[in-house]
Each structure stands twice: as C-alpha cells, then as structure tokens.
Amino acid sequence: MTRPTPETLTEACEYLAAQDAAFARVHQALGVPDWRYGAPDYAVIARMIAFQQITTKAASAIWGRVEEAVGDVCTSAILAADEETLRGCGLSRPKIRHLRSIAEAVETGALDLDRVHAAEMEAARKELIAVKGIGPWTADLFLLYCGRLDAWPSGDVGLMESYKMLHGLEARHDTKAFDQLAESWRPYRGVAAHLLWNWINTERAKAYAANGGG
Structure with a gap:
C-alpha cells in the first residue's frame, strides 16, 4: 500500500458525505484530508x-x-x-x-x-x-x-470526541457503539478517521488562537 491519491480520497470523502451529513460539512470546510502516511517499518511502530x-x-x-x-x-x-x-x-x-x-x-x-x-x-x-x-x-x-483506506483505530478518543462535537451531542458514543456506527462507513473508515481528526485538530487550533495562544 502507498499513500492514497487525492483522487481516491476525494471519491472516499464524497462516499462518506452521502452516508453522514457531518462528513459533508468537514469535506466542504477542510477539503481532502492530509493522510498520516508512514513507511511500513519498525520506526513507525516504535514511535506509536x-x-x-x-x-x-x-x-x-x-x-x-x-x-x-x-x-x-x-x-x-x-x-x-x-x-x-x-x-x-x-x-x-x-x-x-x-x-x-x-x-x-x-x-x-x-x-x-x-x-x-x-x-x-x-x-x-x-x-x-x-x-x-x-x-x-x-x-x-x-x-x-500504511495507507489502508478501511483501517479503523477502535477506541480512539479523539475520533469519538470529534464526532460528538460535529453532531452537537452531550456525550460521546462508547467504543462498541462507535464501532457499530463506523460499520456504515466501510470501505473508507480510515478516511473517516482522517476527516474526524482534521476537524477536531482544526477546532482545537481555533480555540487556542482565540485564547491568545495560551
């Protein structure tokens, strides 16, 4: 596997946008997400x-x-x-x-x-x-x-928090419920993860700037 192309990511984002309006909002606001790509070697795992x-x-x-x-x-x-x-x-x-x-x-x-x-x-x-x-x-x-479009880091709190923010929910889904929800995002759960990470990181950066960087 290699880093997904912009064309592949655009296709995936459009698919996800049709599944959940929240992804349509993220895609419209932030475009195609940058893929967190790393060579499939020991150093990548060690860093994780x-x-x-x-x-x-x-x-x-x-x-x-x-x-x-x-x-x-x-x-x-x-x-x-x-x-x-x-x-x-x-x-x-x-x-x-x-x-x-x-x-x-x-x-x-x-x-x-x-x-x-x-x-x-x-x-x-x-x-x-x-x-x-x-x-x-x-x-x-x-x-x-490594570029797997459907890889899904189950239990990632950042993803669950981002989805909660996007939908204005009072509480995050628990891991089991969120994994079940993510089933509807196959075969692009990895792209969904990148969209959600992009969203929460952007929102946190805005909040940081609004607080004067402190």
Missing part, C-alpha cells in the same frame, strides 16, 4: 508505542531524546541500547519491554513487516497483534498509516 498515553508535547520530547541517543530508530539500535539509556530518554519500563519485544520479533522473522504490508488487512492485523507489545489500536493505526 512511545506516544501512547501521554501528551503529544511530552511524547515528542521523549522521542527526540530517543533519536539523539540511538540514532536511526531501528531494531538493532533499540536492542543494543541498555535500559538505563532508554529510561533516561523518558521511556517507561513497560514501553521499553514492548519496543524490545517488537524488535526481537522483527529480527527473528516472527513479524515480517513486508509481509504485513502486502497482506490482506485481516491477515496483516492478525500478524501484528500476535506480537507482545502490539495491541489492536496500535495494529490498526499502523495499517492506517
């Missing part, structure tokens, strides 16, 4: 692990220190780095264990990212989540970054 459950600002600082400490983030670099070095970058012990577990799986061939990249989505997802340290959300996000 590093960014989990902390603020983007904090995660960016930690990731920068990791890159400074080990150079190019690859399996051999992470396996060669001692725990003290990685802890000094700000990584928690569980995240270090996950990074090493995934690196070992890639090194031994238990996880073949080229095979994952070429496989049908369900087979690719199954191979990813079989590795200790890669949960369903990380697997789905990785596949989304």
Whole structure:
C-alpha cells in the first residue's frame, strides 16, 4: 500500500458525505484530508508505542531524546541500547519491554513487516497483534498509516470526541457503539478517521488562537 491519491480520497470523502451529513460539512470546510502516511517499518511502530498515553508535547520530547541517543530508530539500535539509556530518554519500563519485544520479533522473522504490508488487512492485523507489545489500536493505526483506506483505530478518543462535537451531542458514543456506527462507513473508515481528526485538530487550533495562544 502507498499513500492514497487525492483522487481516491476525494471519491472516499464524497462516499462518506452521502452516508453522514457531518462528513459533508468537514469535506466542504477542510477539503481532502492530509493522510498520516508512514513507511511500513519498525520506526513507525516504535514511535506509536512511545506516544501512547501521554501528551503529544511530552511524547515528542521523549522521542527526540530517543533519536539523539540511538540514532536511526531501528531494531538493532533499540536492542543494543541498555535500559538505563532508554529510561533516561523518558521511556517507561513497560514501553521499553514492548519496543524490545517488537524488535526481537522483527529480527527473528516472527513479524515480517513486508509481509504485513502486502497482506490482506485481516491477515496483516492478525500478524501484528500476535506480537507482545502490539495491541489492536496500535495494529490498526499502523495499517492506517500504511495507507489502508478501511483501517479503523477502535477506541480512539479523539475520533469519538470529534464526532460528538460535529453532531452537537452531550456525550460521546462508547467504543462498541462507535464501532457499530463506523460499520456504515466501510470501505473508507480510515478516511473517516482522517476527516474526524482534521476537524477536531482544526477546532482545537481555533480555540487556542482565540485564547491568545495560551
């Protein structure tokens, strides 16, 4: 898979707009979303692990220190780095264990990212989540970054919050209900995710600017 073309994304947005008027509003206001594309390699997964459950600002600082400490983030670099070095970058012990577990799986061939990249989505997802340290959300996000138009990061709070905002709801859907709703967006759930991310990020930027940047 490669980065989706603007033509493909436009077709997907028009399809989604016909399914839900909220997507029509986003598409009209913001156009075709920029795709969060990343090469299907270990560094992409490692970065996802590093960014989990902390603020983007904090995660960016930690990731920068990791890159400074080990150079190019690859399996051999992470396996060669001692725990003290990685802890000094700000990584928690569980995240270090996950990074090493995934690196070992890639090194031994238990996880073949080229095979994952070429496989049908369900087979690719199954191979990813079989590795200790890669949960369903990380697997789905990785596949989304690789260009899978229907990959869906279930449980992503940002997506649920964005949809709530667009529809003026008092509360977010829970994960199960939101996943059921997203079924109607197949085969473009990944495009729906990008539209929702674009919307909430734009609204947050407006609020930040309105508050004087503070």
